[in-house]
Amino acid sequence: MSTNIVIADDHPLMLRGLSDFLSSKGFNIVGSAQDGNAAYNLIVKHKPDIAILDIRMPYRTGLEIAEDCKKNLLDTKIILITFDKEEVLFEQAKAHNVYGYILKEFAVEEIETCIEHAIKGNAYFSKEITSYLENNNTSHRPEVMEALTKTELKVLKLIAENKTSQEIADAFSVSIKTIHKHRSNIVGKLNLDNKPTSLSIWANLNKAFL
Incomplete structure (x- = not known):
């Protein structure tokens, strides 16, 4: 057939x-x-x-x-x-x-x-x-990460651990709105598209550098 x-x-x-x-x-x-x-x-x-x-x-x-x-x-x-x-x-x-x-x-x-x-x-x-x-696929830390603040790197690390935005907000004792703002800033600095999965995939791929 x-x-x-x-x-x-x-x-x-x-x-x-x-x-x-x-x-x-x-x-x-x-x-x-x-x-x-x-x-x-x-x-x-x-x-x-x-x-x-x-x-x-x-x-x-x-x-x-x-x-x-x-x-x-x-x-x-x-x-x-x-x-x-x-x-x-x-x-x-x-x-x-x-x-x-x-x-x-x-x-x-x-x-x-x-x-x-x-x-x-x-x-x-x-x-x-x-x-x-x-x-x-080199072992060098991506240069774009240099643009991230310490807080953004911590957020990214938790994203790489598959934590939800609410769990990250609880860990930082801030509102979920603040975490959404951090995520948006990170996406912009890393030049990723706005698909919900893009940031978590990027974080997982670069977990070793976080």
Whole structure:
């Protein structure tokens, strides 16, 4: 039985190229979209085996779609394609049970292998992204941390210990509003996105330096 696939990318050439390539390989493309909302609606409607999504799209990112699929117990297996090599995005992908993470420049070379792995229930991450992260994962404390105050570092340490904002507020004997302000300042200084999970993932990745 042919594998049903939804593809979403806000670059029309990439979308068309990948759709044509996979169709020529015998896969059944049940829908394609150029923004995140349309992509999610296609997944809900068609319940495809696989959804191949660009990470950065209007309205909803590929990561947000993966998070929504996980939350709503949709069985579609998510594969992300991207130019991004940021470790935080890679860790978020793993946290949302994404089955594939492929760099766009190698998409055509790796996509079939990735789909085969996903169908069998195994995750596949582009060799380029894993080797890049290994080569760039030094033991040096991130320079951005120098901008944090002592209080912010203490807050970050507790976040790395998976404490809630209320628990951190209790530990400091301050209001939860104050902790939310600290979190907002830390996110700004670390130049993270505003997704609720981004700060905890970053804190966990850099726990050794706190």
